Amino acid sequence: MSLTSLFTFALIMSAGIVTPGPTVLLALNNAARFGIRRTTWGMLGAAAADVLLVSLVGLGLGVLLATSETLFVTLKWVGAAWLAYMGLRMLLSSDASLPGKAETTAPTRRALFLKSFFVAMSNPKYYIFMTALLPQFVTTSQPALPQYASLAAVIVSIDVAVMLGYATLGKKSVHLWKASGIRWMNRVSGSFLLVIAGSVALYRKSIT
Template sequence: MHLATLLLFALVALVAIATPGPTVLLALTNGSRYGVRRALAGMLGAMASDFVLVGAVALGLGALLAASEFWFSVVKWVGAAYLAWIGLKLLRSQGGLDLSQAAAGHAGGTPHTLLAKSFLVSVTNPKGYLFCSALLPQFIDASLPQGPQYLALAIVFAALDFAVMLGYALIGARAVRLLSRRAVLWLDRCCGGALLALAGSLAFYRRSTG
């Protein structure tokens, strides 16, 4: 795979990743509630899901979801339900947590919990599989071994995902220090409402039959 191909893929992937979605909203929320250091666990979970997603596309799962209404619906409804559950929890939130208490371990949101939450949100989103199954093959040279090429794309995708989520987490952590508790409460509610809206859009999302 040529360097120019990787750079072009990185540019396209960055535009897609930077668009606000479930994982970046979680990074923003985790940064505001638990601080950047603890939010790193959620980022690692999302990065792990990137490798699962690219690996699944390489093995043909993206094509399966595009062809099978049943399996597409299974993944879609699991993802929508999980997003809605997280969104409702944020809507019922009492506001951002105190970062000093979170750092000392006196608040909820263990690294394992944050990692699992971000991983599950990303890995149960069928849009990601369909998007990558349409995008990734365009950057694969069929005359070369495909495994190393998909691995290179996965590394680039995960690295960009981490950079974008880190930026959102830093914004969230900064906001919780500058805003009043009431403003932070509304930040939680806005993120919760956005996740619910994403859950709704996912529930009504239909695979292309064309």
């Protein structure tokens, strides 16, 4: 894999990740409620999901999804249900986690890690995108493992940078909006997650 190919891949992934997805919205919401330092554990969960997904693609996930309609439909509905659940929880959450009370209401680091991990793994549209994109940048005449490792490093770096940027935005927004910031952050993030859940439910596999 050449540096030019890796740079091209980074540009494509940047364009996709900058658009707020489930993990980015979660980082935004978590930072507003619990602070950036604790939100870092959620970012690590999303990064772990990135590495796992790249590994699965390298092991042939694309072929499996293309040949098994049952697996694809199962992943689609489980993912849509999980994202909808997360969105509804944000919409219906109270304002208990206001600035000054974060230490008594923040979830554990493990909970934040797992929550972001499962949110990242719940979007089958991302699976299809990755299984279609990644193999195009892997040179078959060279060892596959180092190439997939390089692609994973690029994805994780961009993903973490974008999540950190949105998390900073969420934290600063709360400082500006004070108490109402949490309420509006929950409403906006929850609404977007419900929209994403709906798009996942309506999504149809297009690769063969």
